[in-house]
Amino acid sequence: MYHAIKKKDLQALLDILNQSHQCVGPLVSEQTLKYSSISKLSQLPLGYSDQQQPGEYRLNYNSQSSYYFSITTGAQGVKPWLFKPEQKLWSVNKQNGSIEFNEALSEQKPLAIVGLRACDLAALKLQDQHFLQQQYIDPYYAQHRENLFIVAVNCHRSVDTCFCASTGDGPEVKNAYDLLLTELEQDFVIQSGSEAGRNVLEILSSRIPLHIVTAEQEQEKQQGLDKASQQVRRIPDRPVAQLLSHRLNHQQWNRIAQRCLSCGNCTMVCPSCFCHKEYDEPALDLTGSTHIRQWDSCFTAEHSYIAGFHFRKETRQHYRQWLTHKFAFWHEQYGRSGCTGCGRCISWCPVGIDVTEELELLCQEPSCYVDG
Amino acid sequence: MMDKPRIAVHKFASCDGCQLAFLNMGPELLELANHVEIVHFVEAGMVAPDAEVDIAFVEGSVSTEEDIERIHAIRKLSKQVITIGACAGSGGLQALRNLADGEQWLNELYPQPQYIQSLNNTHPVKDYIKVDFEVWGCPVSTQQIKQVVTSLLLGASPLQSKDKICLECKRQQRVCTLVTIPTTGTPKELENRQKACLGPITAAGCGALCPSVGRACYGCYGLADNAEPAALARRFEGLGLVSKAIAQKLLLFHSHEDALRRAAENMSETQEAFNGQ
Structure with a gap:
């Protein structure tokens, strides 16, 4: 069942969420989009939209626009809120000749996140697969995931990446949401996708008028989605996973290595990348230490250092590892590709390497490439 | 109880900034003093350059004949030698003179050059003696010093991560200065489009200090592991920088690093950049 609400009435939803949750949303900060705490509708980036190109990100402002959600993505979506860039795992203390381990998990207010897109939510499902696997539940991820309330937004436009x-x-959000908004010129179409979402919608209906969606509104919603589906980039319509795993010595890997900085930015902004490392921070009084988990990347030298040996020394190998894991070996691991098409790795690559273009070159028909 | 490990802090050609990382600990320095005996640290008032120690921290590059003798003596007196900072690690700013004619500079800069007793080239400590561990930075941070000292006191190897600044920057959700094009702000901010940031080739450890205030990294922490300076130099050309400016950026702090030199030498006009022609 769909309803429509006036744009100003989104404030009522923010009020409800803020009562029980830490509520975050997409705000303009330092010339880009960042998810930060939000309580007022006026904090949302009304009139702003993004323009993204390989290695380029810019925001534009249009004072005539009535849209709050025209910025598609920033460098990060939901990932840093669940799989934290730095997570204290435990601490250990020396006491009277014995050592004592302490859990680092502490009670936290549940999180509500407003503004996630279809690509973000598809990636969230991939992260769930990784961090909530059968008996191997990651408690630090699970803590925020279990009570996470998601207000998703359908894209009404796409950017070049x-x-x-x-x-x-995408661009249509199909699952993993509690509430879903579609922004129209004058209104939001709102629909629920879970029990928690229905409950919030019911509370909302007691505070603001919920209108039945008209045929015109339904049409406008569809037009927005159709417009967002018009994308200039695509992954090749070929069996990418099989082709990549048979082309590990393709010349194109060397050409990519001419440009690739091995800086790891693509993995940091990728909403499905999950690699991390752990280290200890000893206390200065030498009575204990803290064990910390930190985002890592397959582009670092340390990441490929095992038993006294760097088994991936060259940039060509780092990039190949990333791309083949994401688009080929992920299938064996999790039953699908690890890419949800958000394009962040293209925009935030300092040298503008375009993953769709590289896949196209790597997966061309055999007659066009030289293996060797 | 075992005797407390003995520590010395030595200074060579440098600005003293890295030694401040010890003094800036404040009250924590007193806590540290419970676990170590600081026997030589001129900036803090202890003078015993010839004392045997467990750990010698060395700041600065080797720039004179006397420095050469002194660094060998320190090696003999110390169980472990740890360099702190860009100067000790790779020669630092003053190693720029290695790219030029030191003799000529001496004659041009000093009215009475015969009183200056410096080597034509200045060198990192590792060019003369075995170094057990290097702490990078310009200057190094108190956090790094604490990490190294506490690890050694606990009998563990200190962390040596030379990941790129980019990882540190992204973990903090900082805005990439190399990618983002400002569209709002003062005319000066708008004029600054994408910045030539050295973060993608520079070792982490500073907490992405410069990018976190919207400035480009200028590479003071030294070259990261598996860095690609030549590829970044080509990107800077795309931003409109001329070869000379790119070479100067790459070589400012760590001109002694082979990979940086090779990348800079591949840019044309590099020689002019350093001979001021």
Whole structure:
């Protein structure tokens, strides 16, 4: 069942969420989009939209626009809120000749996040697969995930780096949401996708008028989604996973290595990348230490250092590892590709390496490439 | 109880900034003093350059004949030698003179050059003696010093991560200065489009200090592991920087690093950049 609400009435939803949750949303900060605490509608980036190109990100402002959600993505979506860039895992203290380990998990207010897109939510499902696997539940991820309340937003536009339509993950949000908003010129269409979402919608209906969606509104919603589906980039319509795993010595890997900085930015902004490392921080009084988990990347030297040996020394190998894991070996691991088409790795690559273009070159028909 | 490990802090050609990382600990320095005996640290008032120690921290590059003798003596007196900072690690700013004719500079800069007793080239400590551990930075941070000292006191190897600044920057959700094009702000901010940031080739450890205030990293923490300076130099050309400016950026702090030199030498006009022609 869909309803429509006036744009100003979104404030009522923010009020409800803020009562019980730490509520975060997409705000403009330092020339880009960042998810930060939000309580007022006026904090949302009314009139702002993003323009993204390989290695380029900029925000534009239009004072005539009535849209709050025209910025598609910033460098991060939901990932840093669940899989934290730095997470204290435990601490250990020396006491009277014995050592004592202490859990670092502490009671936290549940999180509500407003503004996530279809690509973000598809990636969230991939992270769930990784961090909530059978008996191997990651308690630090699970803590925020279990009570996470998601207000998703359908995209009404795409930027040049988007390719979710070709991965099948967008632009329409299909699952993993509690509430889903579609922004129209004058209104929001709002729908629930879970028990928790229905409950919030019911509370909302007692505070503001919920209108039945008209045929015109339904049409406008569809037009927005159709417009967002018009994307200039796509992943090749070929068996990418099989082709990549048979082309580990393709010349194109060397050409990529000419440009790739091995800086790891693509993995940091990728909403599905989950690699991390752990280290200890000893206390100065030498009575204990804290064990910390930190985002890592397959592009670091340390990441490929095992038993006194760097088994991936060259940039060519680092990039190949990332791309083949994401697009080939992820299938064996999790039953699908690890890419949801958000395009962040293209925009935030300092040298503008375009993953769709590289896949195209790597997966061309055999007659066009030289293996060796 | 075992005797407390003995520590010395030595200074060579440098600005003293890295030694401040010890003094800036404040009250924590007193806590540290419960676990170590600081026997030589001129800036803090202890003078015993010839004492045997467990750990010698060395700041600065080797720049004179006397420095050469002194660094060998320190090696003999110390169980472990740890360099702190860019100067000790790779020669630092003053190693820029290695790219030029030191003799000529001496004659041009000093009215009576015969009183200056410096080597034509200045060198990192590792060019003369075995170094057990290097702490990078310009200057190094108190956090790094604490990490190294506490690890050694606990009998563990100190962490040696030379990941790129980019990882540190992204973990803090900082805005990439190399990618983001400002569209609002003062005319000066708008004029600054994408910045030539050295973060993608520079070792982490500073907490992405410069990018976190919207400035480009200028590479003071030294070259990261598996860095690609030549590829970054090509990107800077795309930003409109001329070869000379790129070479100067790459070589400012760590001109002694082979990989940086090779990348800079591949840019044309590099020689002019350093000979001021």
